[in-house]
Amino acid sequence: MITLHHAHETRSMRTLWLLLELGVEFHLAVYPFDKTLRTDGFRLLHPAGRVPALEIDGEVMIESGAICEYLCERFPEAGLGRMPGDLDRADWLVWVHFAETLTQHASMLTLQYEGLRPASRRCSLTVDLETRRLQSCFHAVENRLNGTMEGRDTILTSGFSAADIGVAQAIYMGRHFVRIDPYPSLSRWYADVTTRPAFRASLPPSDARIYSRDFYGEDAELLAG
Ligand SMILES: N[C@@H](CCC(=O)N[C@@H](CS)C(=O)NCC(=O)O)C(=O)O
Numbered sequence: 247m248i249t250l251h252h253a254h255e256t257r258s259m260r261t262l263w264l265l266l267e268l269g270v271e272f273h274l275a276v277y278p279f280d281k282t283l284r285t286d287g288f289r290l291l292h293p294a295g296r297v298p299a300l301e302i303d304g305e306v307m308i309e310s311g312a313i314c315e316y317l318c319e320r321f322p323e324a325g326l327g328r329m330p331g332d333l334d335r336a337d338w339l340v341w342v343h344f345a346e347t348l349t350q351h352a353s354m355l356t357l358q359y360e361g362l363r364p365a366s367r368r369c370s371l372t373v374d375l376e377t378r379r380l381q382s383c384f385h386a387v388e389n390r391l392n393g394t395m396e397g398r399d400t401i402l403t404s405g406f407s408a409a410d411i412g413v414a415q416a417i418y419m420g421r422h423f424v425r426i427d428p429y430p431s432l433s434r435w436y437a438d439v440t441t442r443p444a445f446r447a448s449l450p451p452s453d454a455r456i457y458s459r460d461f462y463g464e465d466a467e468l469l470a471g
Contacts, residue, residue, distance in 0.1 A: 250273070251297055252298060257297065326408040346412075348387075349420075397431055
C-alpha cells in the first residue's frame, strides 16, 4: 500500500493531487503543520522533518520532485509523465522542477506571514525580496503559456501533465502573496486546471487551512509604494 504523509496546503498537496489524478489506491496520513513534523518519530520518515514523505514499494521517498518523477514512471498508463525519448521530456523535467523554484518563495512568505509570531518578528526586507522573486516566477509561467503564436492551454505543448500539477499547486500557495490577475494567460490556465476533480479533492477542509487570509500582499504592496 502506498502511504502519503501530508500536511494541508504544503508541497505534499502536489503529491496528493498527483496520486488522485493517477487513480491509484493509497492511504493518506495527515499531520498538523507544526512541531509534530520535528518529532523523532516523524524524522524516521523524513530526516529533516518535512512533507511530503511517500511510502512506496518498500521505500520511503522524500522530495516532491523526485516523488513526482517516480510516480509518473511507476504508473505510465496515466500519461502524466513524459518518458525519455518523448519530444516534451526536457520541458516536462524543467517545469516539474520549476515548481520548486516557485514554491521556495511562497514557502518563505508563508513562514513570514503565518509562521512568525508576533508579527513584529517579520523581516520587511525578506518579504519585499521574496515577493519580487515570486513575481518573476509568475512572469516566467506567463511567458511559457504565451510561448507560441496561439498560446498554450497547458504547460507542455503535448497536453496536461504532472508539470501542470506541480506549477499550479505552487501558484495555489503563491497567489496568497502575489495577485495572479495581472497575468492573463496564467490566470486563464490556473482557472482551468483547478476545475479538475483531483485538484478539488486535494484541498483542505475549511477548518484545516494554514492560510488565515486569502491575500497577504497588501503589506508588500504598501512597502513597494
Ligand atoms: N524540496 C522539498 C521541500 C520540502 C519542504 O520544505 N516542505 C515543507 C512544507 S511546504 C515542510 O515540510 N516544512 C516544515 C518545516 O520547515 O519545518 C520537497 O520538495 O519536498
